[in-house]
Amino acid sequence: MLQLVYISSATARETQGLDQILATSRRNNARDRVTGLLFADGVRFLQALEGEAAAVEAAFERIREDPRHRAVVVLSRREIATREFGPWDMAARTADADGDAFVAQVERLVAGASPAVRGTFAGLATVRRAA
Ligand SMILES: Cc1cc2nc3c(=O)[nH]c(=O)nc-3n(C[C@H](O)[C@H](O)[C@H](O)COP(=O)(O)O)c2cc1C
Numbered sequence: 001m002l003q004l005v006y007i008s009s010a011t012a013r014e015t016q017g018l019d020q021i022l023a024t025s026r027r028n029n030a031r032d033r034v035t036g037l038l039f040a041d042g043v044r045f046l047q048a049l050e051g052e053a054a055a056v057e058a059a060f061e062r063i064r065e066d067p068r069h070r071a072v073v074v075l076s077r078r079e080i081a082t083r084e085f086g087p088w089d090m091a092a093r094t095a096d097a098d099g100d101a102f103v104a105q106v107e108r109l110v111a112g113a114s115p116a117v118r119g120t121f122a123g124l125a126t127v128r129r130a131a
Helices: 015-032 053-064 099-109 115-130
Strands: 002-010 035-040 044-051 069-079 089-092
Touching: 002 053, 002 115, 015 035, 015 053, 035 115, 044 053, 044 115, 069 115, 089 099, 099 115
Parallel strands: 035 089
Antiparallel strands: 002 044, 002 069, 035 044
């Protein structure tokens, strides 16, 4: 199985766009048995995708061409024996969300991930809280 983690910058800040991304992602990922986590704070996206290598690569090919974000940078790409994120889920922070609650939510979602991946997600959530 392949786990791919990337970070990117959002090109639009409206949350309506996020709803559409989520609806499409849930549908496609269920079909392709891709799971993982999407972190969105209105500025950046951080996403982990897990599944059969071909399915993850195909999803990522579509995602990286998506004009709703830019500067897509792969942070890690590695073989995993079992899924580290469990079912596909999503941590989103709205403008008025409580920063501490958001950090706690992200930490819960990444609890099963490797230390490096966990640190990446937790670090970004904490930075955004401070910003
Ligand atoms: C930040 C971000 C994350 C996305 N995550 C996924 C995803 O996990 N799975 C997926 O199929 N599409 C995802 N998309 C949407 C894809 O870029 C693309 O629009 C979609 O896969 C096209 O699916 P369709 O041909 O069924 O309309 C994401 C887009 C963005 C901007």
